[in-house]
Amino acid sequence: MTRQAPGIRRIIAPNPSPMTYWGTNTFVLGEGDVALIDPGPADPTHMKAILSGLRRGERVTHILVTHAHLDHSPLARPLSEATGAPVMAFGDAQSGRSEIMRDLVARGLTSGGEGVDTEFRPDILLEDGEVFRAAGLEVEAIWTPGHFSNHISFAWQGIVFTGDHVMGWASSLVSPPDGDLTAFMASCAKLAARKDRLYLPAHGASIPDPAARLAWLIAHRQSRETEILTALSDGRPASVRTLTRAIYTDTPTTLIPAAQRNVFAHLIDLAMRKIVMAEPHLDANADFRRID
Numbered sequence: 001m002t003r004q005a006p007g008i009r010r011i012i013a014p015n016p017s018p019m020t021y022w023g024t025n026t027f028v029l030g031e032g033d034v035a036l037i038d039p040g041p042a043d044p045t046h047m048k049a050i051l052s053g054l055r056r057g058e059r060v061t062h063i064l065v066t067h068a069h070l071d072h073s074p075l076a077r078p079l080s081e082a083t084g085a086p087v088m089a090f091g092d093a094q095s096g097r098s099e100i101m102r103d104l105v106a107r108g109l110t111s112g113g114e115g116v117d118t119e120f121r122p123d124i125l126l127e128d129g130e131v132f133r134a135a136g137l138e139v140e141a142i143w144t145p146g147h148f149s150n151h152i153s154f155a156w157q158g159i160v161f162t163g164d165h166v167m168g169w170a171s172s173l174v175s176p177p178d179g180d181l182t183a184f185m186a187s188c189a190k191l192a193a194r195k196d197r198l199y200l201p202a203h204g205a206s207i208p209d210p211a212a213r214l215a216w217l218i219a220h221r222q223s224r225e226t227e228i229l230t231a232l233s234d235g236r237p238a239s240v241r242t243l244t245r246a247i248y249t250d251t252p253t254t255l256i257p258a259a260q261r262n263v264f265a266h267l268i269d270l271a272m273r274k275i276v277m278a279e280p281h282l283d284a285n286a287d288f289r290r291i292d
Contacts, residue, residue: 004206008159010027013025013043014045019071019173024040027200034059037064038072050079066153067152070116080123088126098182100268112176114178140156142190142191145184147164155196162200163202164201165187167207168204168206169203169204173262175265179265181268181269189218232276232288239287240267276291
């Protein structure tokens with residue numbers, strides 16, 4: 001367990017992968033009475049490391065979860081049972097889903113293999129902007145959908161635990177129907193308006209210049225949008241698969257499915273803004289055409 005800032009320690013779950021970097025960062029907030037942020041995957045080794053890593057006499061009083069992916073939330077319930085601490089989050093895996101994503105699910109769109117924790121049920125629901133006490137500290141809940149509909153960030157004394165919404169080692173995956181690019185961009189704008197001093201993401205190292213990282217994320221998404229529109233500039237319709245092949249030319253084969261989901265997320269956003277149209281209707285198998 002390593003110190004990240006005064007009152008904040010980190011322990012990394014043993015689940016490294018191309019999607020999780022070195023593994024999930026579980027944060028310990030406070031001293032004496034402590035809150036856990038993003039307990040991580042259902043791994044008994046990680047659970048033992050968390051509990052044994054606490055200082056003598058320390059007590060877990062709250063368990064905070066940024067979102068219901070399998071690398072973040074499953075250990076919350078075992079830890080709650082072991083410590084008596086309530087699990088706090090925005091909601092279950094479907095909470096906060098936008099109307100267009102609900103429509104796509106109703107038409108058969110399923111999650112893209114990112115590992116949704118469909119069993120996740122928090123004990124206490126948090127609202128956007130709610131200030132609550134955890135481990136004796138005042139913490140603010142910031143609903144930041146985009147990577148996931150129930151994604152929530154936690155702010156304390158100018159430090160924001162950003163989960164998977166803002167990371168320093170990679171851009172956040174936005175995969176419909178759990179991910180929503182329109183919501184992602186709005187969440188970036190919401191965070192940018194706050195002007196916090198430090199971000200602690202759930203994967204990778206801390207982000208000492210949040211404004212610069214948010215600016216990069218927004219520019220990155222705008223650049224991807226430009227690439228998609230350029231690929232559609234000849235007036236001919238193209239599928240998600242065709243657009244992905246044209247844009248992600250250097251991406252490893254194993255990551256192409258995630259890239260296709262990302263392109264689809266952009267196309268949904270563009271369709272909602274009436275910049276492209278889907279034929280015959282909006283779904284992952286549609287052909288897309290620019291509206292001139």
